[in-house]
Amino acid sequence: MNKFSYVIKNTILNMRRTPLLVFATIIAVLVSSFLVFTTLSARSIVQNNTVRWQNGTHVVIFLDDRVTTTAHKQLQQSLETYPEIRTVEYFTKSEAEEEFKILFKDQPELLSEVDYEKLPSSLRVNLNDPSDYELIIERMDGNPAVKEIRTSGEAIERLLSLTNTLVISASTFALLIGFAAFILIINTLRLAAYSKKKEIKIMRLVGASSTYIRLPFIFEAVFESLIGTSIAVGLGWGIIEYSKNSIVAESIFDITISDSYLIYLTLVLLLSSIIFGLFASFVGIRKVLND
Amino acid sequence: MIKLDNVSLVFQGGSVALSNISTTINEGEFVYLVGHSGSGKSSFLKLLYKEYISTKGSIEVAGLDVVQLPRWKTPLLRRKLGIVTQEPQLLEKRNTYENIAFALEVMGTSNDEIESKTNTLLDLVELNENAFKYPDQLSGGEQTRVSIARSLANNPVVLLCDEPTGNLDPELSIQIVSLLEKINRAGTTVVMATHDSSIVNRRKKRVIELANGKIARDESEGSYILR
Ligand SMILES: Nc1ncnc2c1ncn2[C@@H]1O[C@H](COP(=O)(O)OP(=O)(O)OP(=O)(O)O)[C@@H](O)[C@H]1O
Numbered sequence A: 001m002n003k004f005s006y007v008i009k010n011t012i013l014n015m016r017r018t019p020l021l022v023f024a025t026i027i028a029v030l031v032s033s034f035l036v037f038t039t040l041s042a043r044s045i046v047q048n049n050t051v052r053w054q055n056g057t058h059v060v061i062f063l064d065d066r067v068t069t070t071a072h073k074q075l076q077q078s079l080e081t082y083p084e085i086r087t088v089e090y091f092t093k094s095e096a097e098e099e100f101k102i103l104f105k106d107q108p109e110l111l112s113e114v115d116y117e118k119l120p121s122s123l124r125v126n127l128n129d130p131s132d133y134e135l136i137i138e139r140m141d142g143n144p145a146v147k148e149i150r151t152s153g154e155a156i157e158r159l160l161s162l163t164n165t166l167v168i169s170a171s172t173f174a175l176l177i178g179f180a181a182f183i184l185i186i187n188t189l190r191l192a193a194y195s196k197k198k199e200i201k202i203m204r205l206v207g208a209s210s211t212y213i214r215l216p217f218i219f220e221a222v223f224e225s226l227i228g229t230s231i232a233v234g235l236g237w238g239i240i241e242y243s244k245n246s247i248v249a250e251s252i253f254d255i256t257i258s259d260s261y262l263i264y265l266t267l268v269l270l271l272s273s274i275i276f277g278l279f280a281s282f283v284g285i286r287k288v289l290n291d
Numbered sequence B: 001m002i003k004l005d006n007v008s009l010v011f012q013g014g015s016v017a018l019s020n021i022s023t024t025i026n027e028g029e030f031v032y033l034v035g036h037s038g039s040g041k042s043s044f045l046k047l048l049y050k051e052y053i054s055t056k057g058s059i060e061v062a063g064l065d066v067v068q069l070p071r072w073k074t075p076l077l078r079r080k081l082g083i084v085t086q087e088p089q090l091l092e093k094r095n096t097y098e099n100i101a102f103a104l105e106v107m108g109t110s111n112d113e114i115e116s117k118t119n120t121l122l123d124l125v126e127l128n129e130n131a132f133k134y135p136d137q138l139s140g141g142e143q144t145r146v147s148i149a150r151s152l153a154n155n156p157v158v159l160l161c162d163e164p165t166g167n168l169d170p171e172l173s174i175q176i177v178s179l180l181e182k183i184n185r186a187g188t189t190v191v192m193a194t195h196d197s198s199i200v201n202r203r204k205k206r207v208i209e210l211a212n213g214k215i216a217r218d219e220s221e222g223s224y225i226l227r
């Protein structure tokens, strides 16, 4: 117990000696973790909102179930003859139910309340040129088998590619800042080890184990990176909760992100930050404390 | 207690600090290690506590095979030894009491034990009145005594002292040596490196003389005269 309190005491002493460096390190870890957390969440939200539009679906024609399935099939066949259409896929009511369950998997209340019988079957249209979607709307106008038409439009296309760009650039920045954090931790530890050179020498002389000598440094690194990541994750959760409540449900940007994904993301980030701290401290004090 | 068999120490540049040293020091002995500057006294002691690693030969200290001992086990060896280095390595920002207590603190000793043990050690080296002085407020002899007290904190079986009377006047030197003899009488084996002939000649102990990294003479108690 006394050993443990010695380690904690020295961790705090080390950190108090270089407050600015510690602060900078925490900030760098925070920004890096925040970037990772928010972009991955954003990507998940966009994916949840666009499941329907992936796999090259450009137009969804919801069918009126009061019309017979034969009429549905006829419509499909006539659509297939249009030159601007590449494929038409029939999407049954049960497939619609499955899709709905995926889309709203984090909203169990909604899932239990929905009358799946009311979910319409649909035709999923893939166009040779996605910008031709207006033509399809014109042609379907007034057709009794059609209940409603939704198109991906170019907005969705752009949103999807934008998200990818966002994820790539944010990850690059997260990596760069993470690297900066790594360097900062290494320098903080080396500075601390250097200023305690004599102390460490004496500890060696009286037979303190090398784990014991190292622990304050390892603790410091793990603590700093864990603090940074925790604040980042906290901020991330806060922002998501805030947006969930502030944006109207019908908007294209439903904040549909499952809690289990968020928890998973949080745990992975926290675990990574511990590993990050361990690794940085390993590199930081390997040479300094080795003689 | 200490056994060297055909031990050599050659540094990377090729300079030979010790060559083919063989000797045995028994439990409870008091041994002076003498020789000119550069003869290898410090190197001899550093080999014993694995600060240096011998190029050749075998070394046994307090029942441990020093040469074969893996690096991570060095602390086990050090815990059996009290080490007083040539310069007393004291922490400037800690007072006498805290400098001695430091050795106990880093071993995870309980607070009560730290307090009682540190006070006993302060008594032993007669530094009670200087307990709250900082190293720069202490004389050279007092600093050495702090260093000796600290080296005794974890009850070593062997005490290795490198020129503890290095910069002290004869009177203070005798004080330090008396202290070491007192510790020796309590059962601790003591090896002390020195080039102080007046002490060696007066105290009549076993003397090992090094010259150019070799044992030039090894005289049993009382028969040695250092010129
Ligand atoms: N780390 C080292 N690297 C290279 N050479 C060394 C090292 N330590 C000691 N030596 C050399 O080994 C020889 C013995 O040195 P050592 O310090 O053991 O002598 P000493 O008897 O303690 O001298 P002094 O009385 O001046 O303290 C010297 O020639 C010295 O230059």
Ligand SMILES: [Mg+2]
Residues within 6 Å of the ligand: B041, B042, B043, B086, B162
């Ligand atoms: Mg020396």
